[in-house]
Amino acid sequence: MKPYCRDTWVEVDLDAIRANVQAFRRHIPASAGIMAVVKADGYGHGAFHVGREALDSGADSLAVAMLDEAIVLRKAGITAPILVLGYTPPDSVVAASRWEVELTAYHADWMTEANRLLQEASAKPVGIHIKVDTGMGRIGVRAKDELFAVVEALENSPMLRWAGIFTHFATADEPDVTLVCEQHERFQSCLRALRETGRRLPRVHCSNTAAAIAFPEWGYDTIRLGIGLYGLYPSAYMKQQARVQLVPALSLKTRIAHVKRMTEAPYTTSYGATYTAQPGEQIATLPIGYADGFSRLLSNRGSVLVEGCRAPVVGRVCMDQIMVRIDHGTARVGDEVVLYGKQGDDEISLDEVADWLGTINYEVACMLDHRIPRVYLRGGKVVDVYHSLTRQ
Numbered sequence: 315m316k317p318y319c320r321d322t323w324v325e326v327d328l329d330a331i332r333a334n335v336q337a338f339r340r341h342i343p344a345s346a347g348i349m350a351v352v353k354a355d356g357y358g359h360g361a362f363h364v365g366r367e368a369l370d371s372g373a374d375s376l377a378v379a380m381l382d383e384a385i386v387l388r389k390a391g392i393t394a395p396i397l398v399l400g401y402t403p404p405d406s407v408v409a410a411s412r413w414e415v416e417l418t419a420y421h422a423d424w425m426t427e428a429n430r431l432l433q434e435a436s437a438k439p440v441g442i443h444i445k446v447d448t449g450m451g452r453i454g455v456r457a458k459d460e461l462f463a464v465v466e467a468l469e470n471s472p473m474l475r476w477a478g479i480f481t482h483f484a485t486a487d488e489p490d491v492t493l494v495c496e497q498h499e500r501f502q503s504c505l506r507a508l509r510e511t512g513r514r515l516p517r518v519h520c521s522n523t524a525a526a527i528a529f530p531e532w533g534y535d536t537i538r539l540g541i542g543l544y545g546l547y548p549s550a551y552m553k554q555q556a557r558v559q560l561v562p563a564l565s566l567k568t569r570i571a572h573v574k575r576m577t578e579a580p581y582t583t584s585y586g587a588t589y590t591a592q593p594g595e596q597i598a599t600l601p602i603g604y605a606d607g608f609s610r611l612l613s614n615r616g617s618v619l620v621e622g623c624r625a626p627v628v629g630r631v632c633m634d635q636i637m638v639r640i641d642h643g644t645a646r647v648g649d650e651v652v653l654y655g656k657q658g659d660d661e662i663s664l665d666e667v668a669d670w671l672g673t674i675n676y677e678v679a680c681m682l683d684h685r686i687p688r689v690y691l692r693g694g695k696v697v698d699v700y701h702s703l704t705r706q
C-alpha cells in the first residue's frame with residue numbers, strides 16, 4: 315500500500331544524482347573533495363535521500379543553510395561532516411556542538427561569545443569555517459585587518475576549531491568573468507596574507523556549481539556542489555556551454571481527477587472565469603495547485619504533458635487544483651500527467667517553467683511543497699517514498 319493518499323508526487327531519480335556527482339568528480343582535480351549542498355530540503359528533492367546518495371557516490375561532506383537543517387540530517391543518521399553556510403546565532407552554538415555540525419562565522423565578537431557559551435556548557439569544540447566576502451556582498455569579512463581580527467579571535471577560543479575558510483561567487487554562471495576573477499584574486503590575496511604569517515590553512519573552498527564548471531582548477535580542498543548535483547545548470551549560458559553533462563533528477567507528476575467536454579454554457583473555467591472554452595473542448599482537472607508550489611502565475615500560461623502532448627493550463631491555478639485543455643486524444647480519469655519532466659518525446663524542464671514564471675530553476679525546485687510526497691527511484695524502480703506532511 316502506498317504511504318500517501320493523493321495522486322500527485324515528485325519523482326527523484328537517484329541514478330541521476332549519482333551520475334551528476336560522478337560527472338563533477340571527473341571534471342575537477344582529484345585533490346578537490348565534493349561538498350553536496352542539500353539546503354532547502356535538497357533544493358526540494360529531499361535532503362536526506364539526496365545527501366545519502368551523494369555521499370555514496372563520491373561526495374565527502376554536506377552543506378546546508380541553517381543549523382536546524384543539519385540537525386534533521388543528523389537525526390536521520392547522516393554521520394558525514396556537515397557545514398552550515400549561513401549565519402548561526404551564538405546561542406545555538408551548543409546545539410552545533412551536540413550534533414557535531416560545523417558553522418560559518420565572520421565576526422570576532424561572535425567567536426568570543428560562542429567560546430564562552432561552549433565553555434559554560436562544558437561542550438565539545440565546534441569547527442568553524444571563516445567566510446570571506448570578496449564581492450557577493452552578503453555575509454563575511456571584507457578587509458584584511460578584519461580577517462586577521464576574526465582569525466585571532468578564533469585562535470584565542472579554545473572551544474572553537476578553525477576548520478575552513480571560503481568565499482562565494484556572485485557571477486560565476488555568467489559569460490563575463492571580470493567580477494568572478496576579481497573575487498578569486500581577492501580570495502587568493504587573503505590566503506597569501508594568512509600563509510605569510512606562517513599559518514597552515516584548514517579546508518579552503520570557493521566554488522559553487524558554476525565556478526566548478528568554469529574554473530575546475532579553483533577546486534582547492536573541496537567544491538560546494540548545489541544545483542549541478544540535481545542535474546540543473548546555474549544559467550542558460552552554462553546549459554548552452556554544457557561543459558559538464560548533467561542529468562535532471564526531478565519530475566513532478568499527477569493523475570487526471572476529472573475530465574469533461576464543454577458542450578454547454580457556461581464555457582468558462584476556474585476563479586474569475588478568465589478562460590472561455592470553445593464548444594466541444596476537452597478540459598481535465600488535475601489535483602495540484604499553488605499550495606503545492608505550482609505557482610498561480612502559471613494561470614493561463616503554463617502547460618503540462620498528457621499522452622506526450624502539451625496541454626495548456628486554462629483558467630486560474632487554484633490552491634489545490636488546476637484545469638488543462640486536452641487537444642489530442644480522449645483523456646480518462648487516472649491518466650498520468652507530467653507537469654515537470656519527460657513524457658513521450660517531449661519534456662517540460664524546470665528551466666522552461668522558470669522562464670514562464672520569470673524566475674530561475676532553483677526557485678521552481680525549492681517551491682515544491684512538503685504536501686507533495688517524494689518518490690525515490692533507482693534503476694527505474696521505486697526504492698523509497700517519503701511524505702513529510704504525514705512524516706512517513
Ligand SMILES: Cc1ncc(COP(=O)(O)O)cc1O
Pocket residue numbers: 351399482521522523524538539540541542548
Ligand atoms: C555559500 C554557498 N555555497 C554554495 C552554494 C551552492 O550554489 P549552487 O547551487 O549554485 O551550486 C550556495 C551557497 O549559498
